[in-house]
Amino acid sequence: MSTRQSDRPAVVARGVHKAYGDVRAVDGVSFTVDRGEFFGVIGPNGAGKTTLIEILEGLRRADTGEVEVLGLSPWPRNPALLPRLGLQTQNSAFFTRLTAIEHLRTVTALYGVDRRRADDVLALVGLTGKASTRVDRLSGGQRQRLAIAAALTHDPELLFFDEPTAAVDPQARRSLWDLLRRLKATGKTIIYTTHHIDEAEALCDRVAIVDQGRLVALDTPRALVNGLNRPTVVRVPADRLSTEDARGIEGVDAVTLEAAVLSLSTQVPGRVLAAVSDLAGPHEVRTHTASLEDVYLSLTGREYQP
Ligand SMILES: Nc1ncnc2c1ncn2[C@@H]1O[C@H](COP(=O)(O)OP(=O)(O)OP(=O)(O)O)[C@@H](O)[C@H]1O
Numbered sequence: 001m002s003t004r005q006s007d008r009p010a011v012v013a014r015g016v017h018k019a020y021g022d023v024r025a026v027d028g029v030s031f032t033v034d035r036g037e038f039f040g041v042i043g044p045n046g047a048g049k050t051t052l053i054e055i056l057e058g059l060r061r062a063d064t065g066e067v068e069v070l071g072l073s074p075w076p077r078n079p080a081l082l083p084r085l086g087l088q089t090q091n092s093a094f095f096t097r098l099t100a101i102e103h104l105r106t107v108t109a110l111y112g113v114d115r116r117r118a119d120d121v122l123a124l125v126g127l128t129g130k131a132s133t134r135v136d137r138l139s140g141g142q143r144q145r146l147a148i149a150a151a152l153t154h155d156p157e158l159l160f161f162d163e164p165t166a167a168v169d170p171q172a173r174r175s176l177w178d179l180l181r182r183l184k185a186t187g188k189t190i191i192y193t194t195h196h197i198d199e200a201e202a203l204c205d206r207v208a209i210v211d212q213g214r215l216v217a218l219d220t221p222r223a224l225v226n227g228l229n230r231p232t233v234v235r236v237p238a239d240r241l242s243t244e245d246a247r248g249i250e251g252v253d254a255v256t257l258e259a260a261v262l263s264l265s266t267q268v269p270g271r272v273l274a275a276v277s278d279l280a281g282p283h284e285v286r287t288h289t290a291s292l293e294d295v296y297l298s299l300t301g302r303e304y305q306p
């Protein structure tokens with residue numbers, strides 16, 4: 001092989017399978033993640049996201065298929081790779097009897113980095129005020145933020161986050177988005193699972209949608225949404241515009257009335273909005289366009305899966 005490790009993608013997975021007994025948790029998945037990419041993995045509970053990520057992290061062994069991480073094989077555990085990866089797992093392990101800062105200092109010691117880094121990463125996740133609180137007395141969301149801090153202590157180049165915002169409050173979630181964007185801006189590669197589809201849409205360069213162990217879509221959020229080819233819906237209070245007038249607007253393909261709101265479907269929202277504004281004024285007129293959540297629901301179904 002003449003290709004240097006540093007020229008290889010961050011992750012290459014080819015035909016990866018992993019079964020637990022009869023359950024095909026990961027069922028033939030192939031994809032590549034580029035260096036510096038923010039790569040999202042979304043899918044229903046039990047879709048195989050954590051299993052897939054743990055295979056990439058070197059925590060689980062694939063039954064078949066090939067996996068390459070930063071140009072190296074993550075299995076068997078590769079000591080050259082570990083310091084270059086940051087892991088926040090779905091069930092992060094803590095030194096629960098230590099305080100938050102002691103926990104992070106222990107992590108810095110394990111990685112052999114300056115212990116002052118513990119204070120820096122605690123500040124990055126907004127937990128400085130909890131430095132002397134014992135880990136087992138932190139709230140669920142605070143503990144999750146501590147796990148994120150721990151994943152950053154050794155400044156790794158490839159970061160894995162498995163539902164980092166699951167129990168995190170809205171303000172902390174937005175702070176975390178900022179932090180993740182700053183990490184991406186410094187060239188880090190980020191692999192990220194979430195059930196907040198808005199989050200995947202806002203943060204990720206590309207998103208993989210996984211369902212029952214298979215990759216059912218992989219593209220940029222915008223391309224996924226465009227691929228859905230859904231009309232834009234313009235909503236107007238029904239007391240401001242008659243159904244008849246709405247139907248008469250050029251570019252309106254369908255009009256429905258529900259809960260005293262008229263919904264006008266169109267492929268040319270700019271033109272329809274201008275016409276609605278002329279007839280009814282702009283006040284309380286709302287537009288709804290398809291989002292990544294619509295793509296997700298259309299591909300993975302609306303029903304709970306067993
Ligand atoms: N250690 C295990 N032993 C047996 N089955 C497992 C094990 N871990 C996961 N599974 C099964 O594999 C499938 C995929 O699980 P996985 O945890 O990868 O899903 P997930 O997409 O991460 O789900 P969630 O969104 O709930 O975190 C599920 O059916 C699960 O029950």
Ligand SMILES: [Mg+2]
Nearest residue numbers: 049050051090
């Ligand atoms: Mg999971």
